[in-house]
Amino acid sequence: MAEINERLNLPDNIEVIRDQISAIIFSEMRNQYDLAVADDDPVADDYLTTVLVENDEPLQAGGDNDLFPIVNVSVDNVRRDGGASVNTSNRVASLNLDCYQVGNTSGKFAGRTAIIKAWKLARCIRAILESDQYTYLFLRGVVSKVRINSMTGGYPSGMENSAVKVAVVRLVVEITYDQNSPQTMGPGLTIFPVVISDENGQVVGNIKEEF
Numbered sequence: 001m002a003e004i005n006e007r008l009n010l011p012d013n014i015e016v017i018r019d020q021i022s023a024i025i026f027s028e029m030r031n032q033y034d035l036a037v038a039d040d041d042p043v044a045d046d047y048l049t050t051v052l053v054e055n056d057e058p059l060q061a062g063g064d065n066d067l068f069p070i071v072n073v074s075v076d077n078v079r080r081d082g083g084a085s086v087n088t089s090n091r092v093a094s095l096n097l098d099c100y101q102v103g104n105t106s107g108k109f110a111g112r113t114a115i116i117k118a119w120k121l122a123r124c125i126r127a128i129l130e131s132d133q134y135t136y137l138f139l140r141g142v143v144s145k146v147r148i149n150s151m152t153g154g155y156p157s158g159m160e161n162s163a164v165k166v167a168v169v170r171l172v173v174e175i176t177y178d179q180n181s182p183q184t185m186g187p188g189l190t191i192f193p194v195v196i197s198d199e200n201g202q203v204v205g206n207i208k209e210e211f
Contacts, residue, residue, distance in 0.1 A: 013142055013179045014078055014093045020137050022073045023192035026051040026203045028128045046117060051203040053196050058100060069121045070100040081176060091179045096170055097125055103165040114167035115153055122151055122169035138190040145176035
């Protein structure tokens, strides 16, 4: 006989946190693009970022390069906080933020161009998440720590015969947070409104309307 008589249809806090990070990146990178355009930056498009959530084939979303640069946000693992009491609901999650960029040509130095641009994108994402404004991702009371554990650059496998060079920098972000059980009411959250496509996980919407 079942003991839980309430529907378990609400997202876990890590799902809320993942989507919050995606919304923050979407918002701030669009703002960086607007600032770059206003400053007549000739490479302003480097900031016009496509944000994906849990897309297992992010390079397919890139299509004919129109969607680059790309940041794909995904949850890697969740574990209990080893330093916390067994009676608490503290968790530690690792998220992968994969920053993809493309070289302008398929020539001799296209790979170099791609990896430099990928590191530029990753630097922006790091700066956003480590800024004072986003210490708790606007989820204070749920999120207690945000830490970037590593940043690793390289080239995706299976792209050897591609017409263009693609590079990626992965940020591994560790989040310490409280996960309330389904039977308890969680603290109030300041959630960034975001629309995520069911088709490919792309964050969509007019930035000035959505945020």
